[in-house]
Amino acid sequence: MLARAAGAADAGGGQERTRSRGRRRLTIGAAGAAVLAVAIAAVAGVRLLQPSPAPAPPLAVTAVAAAADPADGAGHCPAATITLRATVTTNGAPGTLTYEWLRPDGGAASTGRVALRRGDRTATVQLPLAYSGAAAVQGVAALHVLSPAGVYSRPLRVTYACP
CATH class of the missing domain: 2.60.40.3880 (Immunoglobulin-like)
Known part of the structure; x- marks a missing residue:
C-alpha cells in the first residue's frame, strides 16, 4: 500500500507541476498581451500628441x-x-x-x-x-x-x- 500511496502522491505532484506550468504560460501570455497593449497605446498617444500639419498657404x-x-x-x-x-x-x-x-x-x-x-x-x-x-x-x-x-x-x- 505504501507503494500505491507514494504513486498517488507522485501523480498528485505531477498534476501540480502541470498546473504550475499552465499558470506560468498563462501569466507570460497575459504579460505579453499587456506589453503589446501598452505599446499600441503609446504609439496612438504619440500620434495624437503630434501637432497636426500646418495648413497649406493660400494662393499667392x-x-x-x-x-x-x-x-x-x-x-x-x-x-x-x-x-x-x-x-x-x-x-x-x-x-x-x-x-x-x-x-x-x-x-x-x-x-x-x-x-x-x-x-x-x-x-x-x-x-x-x-x-x-x-x-x-x-x-x-x-x-x-x-x-x-x-x-x-x-x-x-x-x-x-x-x-
Missing part, C-alpha cells in the same frame, strides 16, 4: 509678365488684331485668380477667372484687341490681378494707326 501671386503680339503692340489700317498675353506665376497653392485687362482706351475688359489646382504655378490669360477703320488708337494696356492680391503687369504700349 509671385509675378506677372505681359507681352503684346506683335511685340511692338502696333497695328495698321485697314484692320489689325493685337493680342495681349500675360503669364501669372503663383506659389502653386490651389485657388482662383480673378483678373481684368485695362484697355488702351482707358476702359476695363470684363473680369475673368482662372481656377488653379494644387501644384499649378502659372496661368496664361489673353485679350485680343481688334481694330478696323481709320480711327487711330494709342494708349497703354496692363493686366490687373484683382485677387488673391492687387498686382499689375508692366504697361504695354498699343497703337493702331492709318498712314
Whole structure:
C-alpha cells in the first residue's frame, strides 16, 4: 500500500507541476498581451500628441509678365488684331485668380477667372484687341490681378494707326 500511496502522491505532484506550468504560460501570455497593449497605446498617444500639419498657404501671386503680339503692340489700317498675353506665376497653392485687362482706351475688359489646382504655378490669360477703320488708337494696356492680391503687369504700349 505504501507503494500505491507514494504513486498517488507522485501523480498528485505531477498534476501540480502541470498546473504550475499552465499558470506560468498563462501569466507570460497575459504579460505579453499587456506589453503589446501598452505599446499600441503609446504609439496612438504619440500620434495624437503630434501637432497636426500646418495648413497649406493660400494662393499667392509671385509675378506677372505681359507681352503684346506683335511685340511692338502696333497695328495698321485697314484692320489689325493685337493680342495681349500675360503669364501669372503663383506659389502653386490651389485657388482662383480673378483678373481684368485695362484697355488702351482707358476702359476695363470684363473680369475673368482662372481656377488653379494644387501644384499649378502659372496661368496664361489673353485679350485680343481688334481694330478696323481709320480711327487711330494709342494708349497703354496692363493686366490687373484683382485677387488673391492687387498686382499689375508692366504697361504695354498699343497703337493702331492709318498712314
